[in-house]
Amino acid sequence: MTVKRICLLGATGSIGKSTLDLIAQHPGHFELFSASANSDVEGMLKLIQEFQPAQVCMRDEAAGERLSEQLRQLGQTKTELFIGRQGLNALAAHPSVDMVVAGIVGIAGLVPVWSAVSTGKSVLLANKEALVCAGELFVEAARQSGARILPIDSEHNAIFQCLGSAYRCFTRPESVRRLLLTASGGPFREWSLDAIRAATPEQAVKHPNWVMGPKISVDSATMMNKALELIEAHWLFAMPAEEIEVVIHPQSIIHSMVEFKDGSTLAQLGAPDMRTPIAHAMAWPDRIDSCVESLNWSQLRELQFEVPDNRRFPSLEFARQALASGPVASICLNATNEVMVARFLRGDCSFGAIFDEVEEGLNRFSGRFPVPTGLDDVMAIDTEVRAFYAH
Ligand code: NDP
Ligand code: MG
Numbered sequence: 001m002t003v004k005r006i007c008l009l010g011a012t013g014s015i016g017k018s019t020l021d022l023i024a025q026h027p028g029h030f031e032l033f034s035a036s037a038n039s040d041v042e043g044m045l046k047l048i049q050e051f052q053p054a055q056v057c058m059r060d061e062a063a064g065e066r067l068s069e070q071l072r073q074l075g076q077t078k079t080e081l082f083i084g085r086q087g088l089n090a091l092a093a094h095p096s097v098d099m100v101v102a103g104i105v106g107i108a109g110l111v112p113v114w115s116a117v118s119t120g121k122s123v124l125l126a127n128k129e130a131l132v133c134a135g136e137l138f139v140e141a142a143r144q145s146g147a148r149i150l151p152i153d154s155e156h157n158a159i160f161q162c163l164g165s166a167y168r169c170f171t172r173p174e175s176v177r178r179l180l181l182t183a184s185g186g187p188f189r190e191w192s193l194d195a196i197r198a199a200t201p202e203q204a205v206k207h208p209n210w211v212m213g214p215k216i217s218v219d220s221a222t223m224m225n226k227a228l229e230l231i232e233a234h235w236l237f238a239m240p241a242e243e244i245e246v247v248i249h250p251q252s253i254i255h256s257m258v259e260f261k262d263g264s265t266l267a268q269l270g271a272p273d274m275r276t277p278i279a280h281a282m283a284w285p286d287r288i289d290s291c292v293e294s295l296n297w298s299q300l301r302e303l304q305f306e307v308p309d310n311r312r313f314p315s316l317e318f319a320r321q322a323l324a325s326g327p328v329a330s331i332c333l334n335a336t337n338e339v340m341v342a343r344f345l346r347g348d349c350s351f352g353a354i355f356d357e358v359e360e361g362l363n364r365f366s367g368r369f370p371v372p373t374g375l376d377d378v379m380a381i382d383t384e385v386r387a388f389y390a391h
Contacts, residue, residue: 010103011035012043039063057087088112120145150281157277158255158268172238197352209252227319248306335385336361
C-alpha cells in the first residue's frame with residue numbers, strides 16, 4: 001500500500017479528531033499532508049506538533065496571525081501557514097494531496113470541497129451542507145473532473161457499504177428498490193410538542209448515542225440532520241426522494257439499509273463511532289483497524305423501529321418540499337437553518353422558532369432567486385438569505 005496523503009478540512013472538529021486518530025494509528029498508510037481550522041489556534045498547534053503537516057490554514061485571519069506568531073516563537077518552520085478563505089482552496093487543490101476529508105461544518109465547507117472536486121481528488125464527504133446546497137452542480141463538477149466521492153456521513157457510508165461493487169457516485173444503482181435511512185430520533189424523540197418547542201441548548205446538544213459538534217447535534221434534535229441527509233442521499237445515489245424512507249431506530253446500531261429489487265434488505269451495523277465509516281472510506285476498497293469497539297451481542301436486547309412523527313418533527317417534510325421545488329429551495333432551507341441554529345445556540349431564539357423560521361423561509365425565499373448555474377450563484381443566494389436575518 002502506498003502512503004496516501006490527506007488534506008483534512010475541519011481538523012479541529014469532531015470529524016477532524018476521529019480522522020486524526022485513524023491517521024495516527026496507521027502511519028505507514030496515511031500521512032497528514034495538510035489541515036485546516038477556523039479559529040482554534042491551540043488545537044491546530046497541537047496537531048502541527050504531533051503530525052508535522054506540510055501545510056495548514058486558519059480561516060479566521062486574527063487566529064491565523066496568532067498561530068503565525070506562536071509558530072515563529074517555537075521555531076516551527078517546516079509547516080507552511082495559509083490564512084483566510086483562499087488558503088482553504090489552495091490546500092484542497094494541492095497536487096500532492098490524494099484524499100480530501102471534508103469535515104468543515106456548514107456551507108463554509110462548500111468552496112474548498114468544490115476546489116477538491118474540481119481538481120479530481122478523492123473526497124471523503126462529511127460536510128453534507130455542501131451537497132445539499134450545490135447538488136446538481138456538484139454532480140456535474142465531479143463528472144467532469146473524475147473526482148470520486150466517498151461518503152463518510154454514517155448513513156450514506158452504510159448505504160455505500162451495502163451497495164458494495166454496485167456503488168458509483170451520483171449514479172442510481174439498477175439493483176435497488178429503495179434506501180432506508182435510519183435516524184436515532186435525537187434527544188427529544190419521546191417529548192411532547194410543547195416540551196420540544198421550549199427545549200434549551202444544553203438539552204439539545206446532548207445526543208443519546210453520538211458525540212458530535214454543536215451544529216449537527218442541534219440538527220439531530222430538530223431532525224433537520226435527517227432532512228439534510230435525505231437531500232444528500234438523493235444526490236449521492238441519484239435516487240428520487242419517494243424511494244428514500246426514513247426509519248427511526250433509537251439504538252443507532254443499524255446505520256442504514258438498502259432494499260434491493262429482489263426483496264433482500266442489507267444493513268450495516270456497528271457501534272456509533274465515526275471512526276468506522278471514516279476508516280472504511282480511507283482504506284476502501286481494503287479494510288483497516290479502527291479501534292472501534294465490537295458490538296456486544298450478549299447485551300444487545302432489541303433493535304426498535306418507529307415511523308417518524310412529522311407533527312412534532314416537521315423537518316423531513318421541509319426537505320421533501322425543498323427537493324420538489326428545485327435547487328434554490330435547498331439553499332434557502334440550509335441557510336435559514338444555519339442562521340437559526342446559531343441564534344438558538346447563542347440563546348437568541350427558542351427551539352420551536354427554528355421550525356417556524358425554516359418553514360417560513362422556504363416560502364419567503366424560494367421563488368425569489370433564479371436557478372443557480374454556478375458556485376457563485378449558490379453562494380450569492382446563501383449570502384442574501386443571511387443578510388435578511390442580519391437586521
Ligand atoms: P465541529 O463543529 O466539531 O467542527 C467543525 C470544524 O470546521 C472545525 O475544525 C472548525 O474549526 C471548522 N470550521 C467551522 N467554521 C468554519 C468556517 N467558517 N470556515 C472554515 N472552517 C470552519 O463539526 P463536526 O465535526 O461535528 O461536523 C463537521 C461536518 O461533518 C458537518 O457538516 C456535519 O454535518 C458532518 N458530520 C459530522 C458528524 C459527527 O459525528 N460529528 C457525523 C456525520 C456528518 P474551529 O475548531 O477552529 O472552529
Ligand atoms: Mg449522519
